Amino acid sequence: MLKKKTKTKEKKTKLGTSKETAREKMIGQHIGYRYDVNLLPDYKKITPFLKKYIEAMGWDDLNWLEDVHMGYEEGRPAVFCRNANGWVTIPKSIKLPNNQQDRDMIARELLVKFQMSPKHPLVDLKKAYLKF
Amino acid sequence: MANLKTTDKKSTSQSMGMHTELLTGRTQQKFFNPSEAENFFYFGTYDVDFNKRTELDVKEMTAPEVNKEIDNLMSKGFGTIVIKNPQGKHSLGVGILNKLNLIFEGSLGYFGMGSCDGPTVRINGRVGWSCAENLMAGKVVIEKNAGSCFGAAIRGGDLICKGSVGARTGIDMKGGTIIVGGDAGAFTGFMMQRGRIIILGDVGINLGDSMYDGTIFIGGKIGSFGSDAVPADLTVSDQDWLKRKLKVAEIGEKFDVSKMTKIVSGKKLWNYDNLEPAEKKGAI
Numbered sequence: 001m002l003k004k005k006t007k008t009k010e011k012k013t014k015l016g017t018s019k020e021t022a023r024e025k026m027i028g029q030h031i032g033y034r035y036d037v038n039l040l041p042d043y044k045k046i047t048p049f050l051k052k053y054i055e056a057m058g059w060d061d062l063n064w065l066e067d068v069h070m071g072y073e074e075g076r077p078a079v080f081c082r083n084a085n086g087w088v089t090i091p092k093s094i095k096l097p098n099n100q101q102d103r104d105m106i107a108r109e110l111l112v113k114f115q116m117s118p119k120h121p122l123v124d125l126k127k128a129y130l131k132f
Numbered sequence: 133m134a135n136l137k138t139t140d141k142k143s144t145s146q147s148m149g150m151h152t153e154l155l156t157g158r159t160q161q162k163f164f165n166p167s168e169a170e171n172f173f174y175f176g177t178y179d180v181d182f183n184k185r186t187e188l189d190v191k192e193m194t195a196p197e198v199n200k201e202i203d204n205l206m207s208k209g210f211g212t213i214v215i216k217n218p219q220g221k222h223s224l225g226v227g228i229l230n231k232l233n234l235i236f237e238g239s240l241g242y243f244g245m246g247s248c249d250g251p252t253v254r255i256n257g258r259v260g261w262s263c264a265e266n267l268m269a270g271k272v273v274i275e276k277n278a279g280s281c282f283g284a285a286i287r288g289g290d291l292i293c294k295g296s297v298g299a300r301t302g303i304d305m306k307g308g309t310i311i312v313g314g315d316a317g318a319f320t321g322f323m324m325q326r327g328r329i330i331i332l333g334d335v336g337i338n339l340g341d342s343m344y345d346g347t348i349f350i351g352g353k354i355g356s357f358g359s360d361a362v363p364a365d366l367t368v369s370d371q372d373w374l375k376r377k378l379k380v381a382e383i384g385e386k387f388d389v390s391k392m393t394k395i396v397s398g399k400k401l402w403n404y405d406n407l408e409p410a411e412k413k414g415a416i
Binding site: 037038040043049052053056057058059060061063064065066067082112113115116117118120123126 | 170171172173174175176182231233250252268269270271287288289290307308309326327345346347369370373376377380396
């Protein structure tokens with residue numbers, strides 16, 4: 001059975017702009033993701049590089065990249081690399097657009113370039129520890 | 133321990149409205165050159181051609197032998213591999229980190245297609261427990277039914293079952309999309325943290341129990357909601373995405389997505405985090 005929605009007046013706040021929950025106030029720390037992880041991609045904003053990537057992989061859409069968004073790290077825009085388990089900082093030379101959808105597409109493109117680069121930290125690990 | 137500090141000076145990300153507090157701590161930070169050469173594949177993976185096709189009869193082979201042979205065929209450039217007579221063997225097709233068009237002419241046992249990153253897979257049969265567990269990227273399509281823990285802990289990619297699935301579908305999923313054409317069992321989306329689940333049919337009890345984040349879309353009846361799973365408004369953006377995704381999944385293209393129920397986390401159970409809570413430190 002569906003639960004009835006309770007009518008409570010909640011202050012609408014943007015993720016990461018304030019301490020949203022009582023627990024966060026209690027521990028004095030921000031809990032949760034640094035961006036809206038549920039934001040769906042706007043396919044009108046897709047870049048030519050990402051189109052080529054999708055075509056090369058034989059997929060119909062962004063596939064795993066739908067979950068990639070631009071966040072921030074150390075006060076700078078960054079994208080999280082799940083393979084390296086770290087934030088990849090966006091170089092200062094790249095001018096970022098003013099809306100999240102465009103920024104997300106740039107984050108996706110840069111993440112693919114980073115992950116496929118021979119300079120990726122996993123390449124050295126693979127050389128050192130590959131068993132078969 | 134990571135600390136929360138407020139800062140008066142506006143950084144690039146702050147001026148874009150991304151945040152107001154500065155997190156410092158153990159997080160790894162990497163820099164890279166954005167003008168890297170255009171390359172779409174992981175370093176050290178095989179350059180395969182989708183038009184180069186081969187067949188492999190695995191009737192007399194063990195699962196490790198099959199998986200090694202798939203790797204061997206990819207190293208020879210085969211981009212389309214048809215596996216004949218899988219006969220419900222367990223752990224087939226695991227650990228493929230390559231682009232590949234893989235077709236199974238039959239059913240798989242437990243843990244089929246686990247830990248894959250990139251391939252497009254079609255299984256013309258049923259699958260057992262934990263199909264495509266830890267899928268990172270790619271597309272896996274199952275033509276018939278699937279067992280329990282379908283898509284457990286997936287982190288990306290599209291996992292599609294045209295039939296019905298068992299209990300705990302998408303348990304602990306951290307990304308990606310699971311699409312089910314039929315019904316799903318109890319505890320669907322149990323402890324999910326990210327990603328999306330679409331069920332066109334009915335679901336059992338305790339839907340989205342203890343979900344941390346992510347979104348679930350249900351087309352049929354809901355047995356009951358789990359702890360902290362709450363209904364939310366279906367937006368136009370959601371509907372557009374659902375229509376497009378169902379087309380990609382080759383199911384439910386004519387399904388009326390406007391009547392689907394959207395479920396999200398109520399965020400009342402958000403009492404853990406990736407930081408070290410101050411009170412825990414005080415208790416030590």
